[in-house]
Amino acid sequence: MSGMRTDFAPVVTRAAEAETTSDPSSTMTLLADSEATGGLLTSYRSTFAEGAVGAPAHFHTRAAEMFYVIDGSLRVLVGEAVTVLGAGDFLLVPPHTPHAFAAARGARPTCCSPSHRGWRASTTCGSWAG
16 A cells, blocks of 8 residues: 555544534544545544435445444445444445435434545546435
8 A cells, every 4th residue: 555654643633623623514524634644544523413415326446434423323325235233333434335414303413434545536426316
């Protein structure tokens, strides 16, 4: 795996110091970026507004995408199956697998999404209304 180092320091991100961005549909907090982790992964904590669509149907060509639901519930499309993940549930989506996610009806989910390097290489593969 070119571009990945194993000699990086432990990463500690304090909530009060984390980089955060918001829009009407979500708040995303950067927990660790690929530069700090030697190219290993990037991780976000995301809180979605009720009814928010997190991402349209897409797939990643070089990375798996992970979702850990901290609070609330998240509706996900994986391949052709739709399911709802609740607090404490985990999902790992392999490369080349179409997926999408949105807040489940009536929920304001908070998720942690650590993603392996290369996760930004994605292809949109259709529409999904959540």
